[in-house]
Amino acid sequence: MTDLRLEGLTxxxxxxxxxxxxxxxxxxxxGQRVAIIGQNGSGKSTLVRHLNGLLRPTSGRVRHDGxxxxxxxxxxxxxxxxxxxxxxxxxIFSGSVAAEVEFGPRNLGLRGAALQDAVSEALARVGLExxxxxxxxxxxxxxxxxxxxxxVLAMRTPVLVLDEPTTGQDRRGTEIVRRVVATAxxxxxxxxxxxxxxxxxxxxxxxxxxxxxxxxxxxGTPAEVFAExxxxxxxxxxxxxxxxxxxxxxxGVGATPTIEALVGALRA
Amino acid sequence: xxxxxHVSYRxxxxxxxxxxxxxxxxxxxxVLGVVGASGAGKTTLCLVASGLAPRTVGxxxxxxxxxxxxxxxxxxxxxxxxxxxxxxxxxxxQLSGVTGTVYEEVAFGPMNLGLPRDEIIERxxxxxxxxxxxxxxxxxxxxxxxxxxxxxALAGMLAMRPRHLVLDEPTAQLDPAxxxxxxxxxxxxxxxxxxxxxxxxxxxxxxRLCSRVAVLDGGRVxxxxxxxxxxxxxxxxxLGVTPPxxxxxxxxxxxxxxxxxxxxxxxxxxxx
Numbered sequence: 001m002t003d004l005r006l007e008g009l010t011x012x013x014x015x016x017x018x019x020x021x022x023x024x025x026x027x028x029x030x031g032q033r034v035a036i037i038g039q040n041g042s043g044k045s046t047l048v049r050h051l052n053g054l055l056r057p058t059s060g061r062v063r064h065d066g067x068x069x070x071x072x073x074x075x076x077x078x079x080x081x082x083x084x085x086x087x088x089x090x091x092i093f094s095g096s097v098a099a100e101v102e103f104g105p106r107n108l109g110l111r112g113a114a115l116q117d118a119v120s121e122a123l124a125r126v127g128l129e130x131x132x133x134x135x136x137x138x139x140x141x142x143x144x145x146x147x148x149x150x151x152v153l154a155m156r157t158p159v160l161v162l163d164e165p166t167t168g169q170d171r172r173g174t175e176i177v178r179r180v181v182a183t184a185x186x187x188x189x190x191x192x193x194x195x196x197x198x199x200x201x202x203x204x205x206x207x208x209x210x211x212x213x214x215x216x217x218x219x220g221t222p223a224e225v226f227a228e229x230x231x232x233x234x235x236x237x238x239x240x241x242x243x244x245x246x247x248x249x250x251x252g253v254g255a256t257p258t259i260e261a262l263v264g265a266l267r268a
Numbered sequence: 269x270x271x272x273x274h275v276s277y278r279x280x281x282x283x284x285x286x287x288x289x290x291x292x293x294x295x296x297x298x299v300l301g302v303v304g305a306s307g308a309g310k311t312t313l314c315l316v317a318s319g320l321a322p323r324t325v326g327x328x329x330x331x332x333x334x335x336x337x338x339x340x341x342x343x344x345x346x347x348x349x350x351x352x353x354x355x356x357x358x359x360x361x362q363l364s365g366v367t368g369t370v371y372e373e374v375a376f377g378p379m380n381l382g383l384p385r386d387e388i389i390e391r392x393x394x395x396x397x398x399x400x401x402x403x404x405x406x407x408x409x410x411x412x413x414x415x416x417x418x419x420x421a422l423a424g425m426l427a428m429r430p431r432h433l434v435l436d437e438p439t440a441q442l443d444p445a446x447x448x449x450x451x452x453x454x455x456x457x458x459x460x461x462x463x464x465x466x467x468x469x470x471x472x473x474x475x476r477l478c479s480r481v482a483v484l485d486g487g488r489v490x491x492x493x494x495x496x497x498x499x500x501x502x503x504x505x506x507l508g509v510t511p512p513x514x515x516x517x518x519x520x521x522x523x524x525x526x527x528x529x530x531x532x533x534x535x536x537x538x539x540x
Contacts, residue, residue: 013411039443040415086414086441087360141357142306164414167440168357170305170469171510196415196443199513238445243472243513250537259517263524266534 002080002158002190004028004051008060011046011214020046022214023060028192030158033185035201036194038211039238044194045086047211048161051192052081079108082157086164086194088144097123097139097147098132104155122154125180127172142173149180160184162193166200178204198242202226202257212237222257231255270294270317270352270432270463275331277316282327286312287487290331294432294463299454301474301495302467304484305508310467311357311436313484317465318354318434319343335432350381353430355422357437362421363409370412370420371396371405377428388427395423398453399446414441419449426453432463439473451477471512475499483507514538 004027011021020043028034036044049055050062053074061068064080082104085091094100098119105118123129126146131139136147145168152160165177174197181191181204195201201208202222210218210225210233218225218233225234226245234241241255248256253265271293278285287309294300304310315321319340322329333340335351343351356362367373374395378388396402399419404412409420418441425433433454439447447470454464454477468474474481474495481499482492485507491498498504500515510516521534 015408015411018407040419040441040446041413045413087358089358089360140307141311164441168306168437168469170508171505172508173306174510196441238443240444244517247517247534247537250540251533259513259520262517263520263526266521266526266530267524 003030003063003065004081004159004190005063005066006047006050006060007063009047009050009057009062010059011043011050011055012058013046020214021050024214024216026209026216026219028190030190031185031188032190032207033181033205034190034192034207034209035205036192036209036211037196037198037201037239042211042237043214044211045163046214048083048163048192048194051077051159051161052083053077054083075107078104078155078157080157081159081161082152082155083161084148084152084163084165086167088141088148091148091151092136092144095135096132097128097134097136097150100136100147101151101154104151108155118154118156122150125153125176125183126150127176142168142170145169146173146176149177153180153184157189159190159192162191164194164196166195166197174200181205198226198240199244199258202242202245203260210234210237210239223255223261226257227255269296269334269336270434270465271334272313272317273332273334275316275329275333277312277321277329278327279312279321280326280328285487287316290316290489292465292482292489292492294465296461296463297458298480299458299464299466299478301478301481302465302484303469303471303474303481303504303509304467304490308484308508309487310484312487314354314434314436314465314467318352319348320354323348346381349377349430350428351430352432352434353425353428354434355425355436355438357440359414359417359421359441362424363417364424365410368408369405370401370407370409370423373409373420374423374427377424381428391427391429395426398426398456399423399449415443415446418442419446422450422453426457430462433457433465435464435466437467437469439468439470447473469510471499471504471510472514475512475514483509 006024006026009024012019038044101119166174184191208225226241228249244259244262245255245257248262256262256265272290275290276285277287364376374392378391401419478495481495483490504511
């Protein structure tokens with residue numbers, strides 16, 4: 001169980017004048033499923049890198065369960081928050097799929113059967129059981145992304161953070177990611193994902209946080225964030241509501257964020 | 269014109285070919301979308317269609333890559349690079365890694381072509397402006413977000429003013445506004461007569477941009493045809509491809525036992 005809280009979080013990258021985050025206040029309760037959306041360069045990746053200490057606030061605070069984590073190391077924070085990068089090339093370094101997935105839990109102290117259990121379970125969840133001995137670079141881009149997801153899943157952290165997990169995934173890969181999120185959520189883990197795929201966001205998460213120029217500009221359920229009243233704000237940050245929301249509004253049944261919701265509303 | 273004639277390709281050391289007897293031909297001003305499940309051969313097709321495989325990637329190729337009716341087999345690399353450009357799915361692969369600003373990065377290709385200074389400046393300004401990233405010109409490429417890096421990589425490609433383009437998921441990390449800018453830039457190139465081969469998981473984008481779409485399965489072209497026909501083909505989902513949202517919505521509505529009048533309104537709303 002980890003309650004995450006960002007208080008007045010401001011971050012300026014060291015070499016530049018760019019203010020990536022400006023006084024962000026955000027509380028994410030244990031077990032929530034939260035999507036973070038926003039235009040390119042709005043601060044999404046910068047924000048999540050504060051959750052496990054890869055970046056440290058220029059000002060403001062990051063709290064885990066109420067405790068300011070400024071003095072906790074990344075290694076300590078990694079026990080609570082597992083972060084899957086957007087770019088798998090930044091994450092993979094082992095010579096086989098199994099070795100890659102073992103690395104995290106081994107560092108947490110798992111050995112023997114417990115370690116093998118963690119690895120097998122993670123590989124099964126992303127559909128890579130048969131690829132244990134494969135060199136990660138023989139997997140293809142989408143397979144490598146699923147591998148990095150497995151390597152973080154194997155650490156069984158209470159919080160799972162995914163940076164654009166569906167990028168480059170085909171139908172099956174996107175479905176696997178959706179299932180991974182649902183399973184982790186059913187286990188009581190917090191899942192936070194950055195995405196540009198509005199349909200994935202609307203159908204998989206129960207809370208959507210919209211960032212614009214380093215600030216939280218919208219925060220609510222998919223139905224709230226994609227409601228007609230919010231479109232102006234969404235479009236001001238270069239985002240578009242998902243197609244079912246546009247069609248629902250056009251048909252006068254409200255901005256239904258998913259195909260399922262739209263069909264349900266039309267049937268009623 | 270960009271054409272693959274009876275192309276089969278096997279990576280060095282691979283037990284079997286990744287592409288089998290591919291025949292595709294793109295006329296000037298034509299955009300061919302390529303879809304398929306992960307592992308179907310989309311990226312390999314891009315490497316072959318841009319001439320990088322086998323030339324720099326290694327492996328063995330049979331069949332021919334034709335650009336403007338010429339077989340590229342004997343071409344020097346600078347002629348190839350000036351004729352067809354490739355954008356990789358991962359911008360980190362594309363960026364040179366040797367430049368300190370976005371501006372230098374975009375100028376890198378044209379400088380290597382040995383173009384006059386004024387032309388390089390003009391090309392950079394135009395590419396940065398087309399993708400609305402002029403404000404990033406002084407930033408370090410490595411310190412940008414993933415989506416911004418993707419736009420920079422594409423600007424570098426536009427600055428080469430290639431005759432033809434091969435794009436491997438060019439908008440994977442882009443927000444809807446960035447995606448629209450890329451679509452507009454590609455449309456301008458098409459109007460100028462470029463042939464564009466484009467792989468995408470975003471079938472909605474292909475529906476907007478492509479005249480034709482080819483579906484790859486296991487390294488072969490499973491079927492190919494006009495974009496509107498292929499993208500609403502029921503076999504698409506079986507081959508691991510997510511159909512465009514509008515088609516899925518129409519499908520879900522038709523399976524939901526709605527009144528005929530309601531279905532009619534859904535169709536109208538989708539058209540409008």
